[in-house]
Amino acid sequence: MLLGISFTLWVTLLLVFIIVPAIFGLSFGIRGLYMKTLLKVFKWATVRMERGAKEKNHLLYKPYSLNSIIAKEPTSLEDELKEIRRNGSSRELDGSASTTTGPSPSSSEFEMSDTFYFCRRGIESIVDDEVTKCFSAEELESWNLLTRSNYNFQHISTRLTVLWGFGVIIRYGFLLPLRLTLAITGISLLVVFTTIIGLLPNGRLKNFLSETVHLMCYRICVRALTAIITYHHSENKPKNGGICVANHTSPIDVIILASDGCYAMVGQIHGGLMGLIQRSMVKACPHIWFERLEVKDRHLVAKRLSDHVKDKSKLPILIFPEGTCINNTSVMMFKKGSFEIGSTVYPVAIKYDPRFGDAFWNSSKFGMVNYLLRMMSSWAIVCSVWYLPPMSRQEDEDAVQFANRVKAAIARQGGLVDLLWDGGLKRGKVKDAFKEEQQKIYSKILVGTQADRSRS
Amino acid sequence: MGSRASSLLREEDIEEIKKETGFSHSQITRLYSRFHSLDKGENGALSREDFQRIPELAINPLGDRIINAFFPEGEDQVNFRGFMRTLAHFRPVEDNEKNKVLTPGEPLNSRINKLLFAFRLYDLDRDDKISREELLQVLRMMVGVNISDEQLGSIADRTIQEADTNGDMCISFNEFTKVLEKVDVEQKMSIRFLH
Numbered sequence: 122m123l124l125g126i127s128f129t130l131w132v133t134l135l136l137v138f139i140i141v142p143a144i145f146g147l148s149f150g151i152r153g154l155y156m157k158t159l160l161k162v163f164k165w166a167t168v169r170m171e172r173g174a175k176e177k178n179h180l181l182y183k184p185y186s187l188n189s190i191i192a193k194e195p196t197s198l199e200d201e202l203k204e205i206r207r208n209g210s211s212r213e214l215d216g217s218a219s220t221t222t223g224p225s226p227s228s229s230e231f232e233m234s235d236t237f238y239f240c241r242r243g244i245e246s247i248v249d250d251e252v253t254k255c256f257s258a259e260e261l262e263s264w265n266l267l268t269r270s271n272y273n274f275q276h277i278s279t280r281l282t283v284l285w286g287f288g289v290i291i292r293y294g295f296l297l298p299l300r301l302t303l304a305i306t307g308i309s310l311l312v313v314f315t316t317i318i319g320l321l322p323n324g325r326l327k328n329f330l331s332e333t334v335h336l337m338c339y340r341i342c343v344r345a346l347t348a349i350i351t352y353h354h355s356e357n358k359p360k361n362g363g364i365c366v367a368n369h370t371s372p373i374d375v376i377i378l379a380s381d382g383c384y385a386m387v388g389q390i391h392g393g394l395m396g397l398i399q400r401s402m403v404k405a406c407p408h409i410w411f412e413r414l415e416v417k418d419r420h421l422v423a424k425r426l427s428d429h430v431k432d433k434s435k436l437p438i439l440i441f442p443e444g445t446c447i448n449n450t451s452v453m454m455f456k457k458g459s460f461e462i463g464s465t466v467y468p469v470a471i472k473y474d475p476r477f478g479d480a481f482w483n484s485s486k487f488g489m490v491n492y493l494l495r496m497m498s499s500w501a502i503v504c505s506v507w508y509l510p511p512m513s514r515q516e517d518e519d520a521v522q523f524a525n526r527v528k529a530a531i532a533r534q535g536g537l538v539d540l541l542w543d544g545g546l547k548r549g550k551v552k553d554a555f556k557e558e559q560q561k562i563y564s565k566i567l568v569g570t571q572a573d574r575s576r577s
Numbered sequence: 578m579g580s581r582a583s584s585l586l587r588e589e590d591i592e593e594i595k596k597e598t599g600f601s602h603s604q605i606t607r608l609y610s611r612f613h614s615l616d617k618g619e620n621g622a623l624s625r626e627d628f629q630r631i632p633e634l635a636i637n638p639l640g641d642r643i644i645n646a647f648f649p650e651g652e653d654q655v656n657f658r659g660f661m662r663t664l665a666h667f668r669p670v671e672d673n674e675k676n677k678v679l680t681p682g683e684p685l686n687s688r689i690n691k692l693l694f695a696f697r698l699y700d701l702d703r704d705d706k707i708s709r710e711e712l713l714q715v716l717r718m719m720v721g722v723n724i725s726d727e728q729l730g731s732i733a734d735r736t737i738q739e740a741d742t743n744g745d746m747c748i749s750f751n752e753f754t755k756v757l758e759k760v761d762v763e764q765k766m767s768i769r770f771l772h
Contacts, residue, residue, distance in 0.1 A: 243643035246633035560721030
């Protein structure tokens with residue numbers, strides 16, 4: 122009997138506080154309060170750790186990614202080589218050994234010190250480079266009571282350990298089961314309802330119901346992750362016939378955006394649970410799912426996307442042009458495919474607050490299930506979403522320039538670093554073309570004045 | 578996991594590295610964290626692949642030679658001590674250090690040692706001479722496919738001719754040093770480490 126009562130209580134609480142508001146898009150403000158309390162606790166924890174470190178006379182470890190280890194010299198290859206030739210050449214002294222009779226101070230014969238530039242640059246990149254740090258989780262200033270983000274293990278006092286212990290109990294004993302229940306509810310409702318709606322004839326009623334159901338289920342999922350999202354500039358929300366592009370940090374990005382608006386998703390068809398969800402979703406409204414082989418065919422992909430945007434009754438497409446998850450400190454190269462289609466682009470910037478739980482999915486380190494478990498056992502996922510004003514391709518720019526323009530706008534709004542590197546570097550090697558560029562520049566400096574010389 | 582990085586480095590190790598290389602305490606812990614983040618295999622040592630994973634290094638024409646400089650003769654793993662020892666060559670020379678002697682012998686970042694580092698970039702077989710072949714190899718790495726063999730050959734010949742003082746058609750370390758007399762090696766082969 123006790124079991125029955127507690128179960129009913131549990132379900133009622135769940136219903137009242139979470140599911141009903143999710144359906145109507147309302148909020149009790151509980152999560153805001155939760156956030157503020159947590160921040161106070163984290164601050165206290167960090168202060169204690171600093172105190173503990175001072176007692177032992179150590180320096181508290183500060184994450185290297187926040188403050189640079191080195192200051193890089195911004196000189197270019199040409200400038201540096203010219204300088205070497207101006208200042209350091211021993212040829213002017215030893216006139217007899219020189220074979221040139223042309224203007225020697227700026228003559229660009231090979232100098233043995235030419236290697237110095239490449240050497241220094243190489244060592245600089247070993248100590249600190251732009252790319253590798255994008256593919257691992259961002260490090261935090263203050264500790265958030267999660268083991269996974271702690272670097273100063275030896276400085277924890279007893280009180281802090283107790284607090285951490287409490288944290289573990291709350292997160293794994295209370296939050297995790299709660300979240301799992303919600304997630305399961307959300308997904309089941311999504312599958313069931315969309316299948317039912319799929320039976321209706323196409324028309325306004327179907328669209329309306331489909332949108333309502335999608336929104337409701339995504340909102341339940343949002344609560345399943347305790348995601349606290351702030352939306353800015355909702356007047357710029359994507360409209361039908363447009364393409365929404367956003368920076369990619371994790372699969373959760375989809376849930377975050379889709380709980381505030383309705384989108385047509387694009388993706389590869391998976392098997393298993395994912396596949397089931399995909400198949401039922403597409404019954405209620407048209408999403409764009411590709412077979413594995415079709416993904417390679419760029420023309421096919423482009424055609425399906427442009428057919429979709431031409432139909433104004435269909436929802437805006439949601440695309441992540443980076444192609445892979447980046448750790449939310451920078452934005453990497455946007456693939457130009459979505460920018461060639463020629464419809465209006467609605468950029469969206471998503472910035473997570475890593476203090477409550479790092480949303481970045483390091484797919485080379487963790488699988489999907491492991492990742493979701495980590496998500497659901499964090500304190501919360503806090504993020505901001507900015508809807509930027511729509512952009513279209515100008516007359517004089519090509520797809521790549523347009524993509525870079527959109528990328529710059531997103532990086533600027535989200536406070537992220539704008540990088541030109543390809544997200545594919547997470548797994549693949551860098552193209553030789555970049556090395557060849559440098560070689561070409563150097564060769565020009567060497568050979569350029571060879572051509573000037575009349576005799577050799 | 579990168580989060581445990583600093584706890585694996587013991588105080589005694591930090592002190593020893595400090596004496597040997599001249600880096601400060603915080604610089605050493607920071608570089609340890611960097612070392613750890615490059616160490617994908619998490620076995621406390623870096624392999625050549627770990628270095629090649631850095632895109633900016635992979636596109637550096639002399640990338641392979643620079644990576645080579647980290648690995649002692651015949652070995653293909655470098656531990657943190659070795660990593661720091663090599664990086665120490667690029668520490669800037671501070672004025673007040675010119676008179677201080679940290680360890681018996683030259684500090685790792687002295688002008689001579691910087692020049693030795695650069696010399697070794699050319700001298701692959703470590704016979705203390707840069708032969709015409711070795712010079713050509715480095716030249717080829719730096720120019721790629723853009724200059725013909727003949728042109729490159731004549732550049733190499735000219736360079737050796739000008740540097741060679743004892744007529745053995747190779748550049749010894751002393752001849753190398755003489756050629757680079759007027760070059761501000763201390764500045765060109767240094768990296769500005771912050772605190």
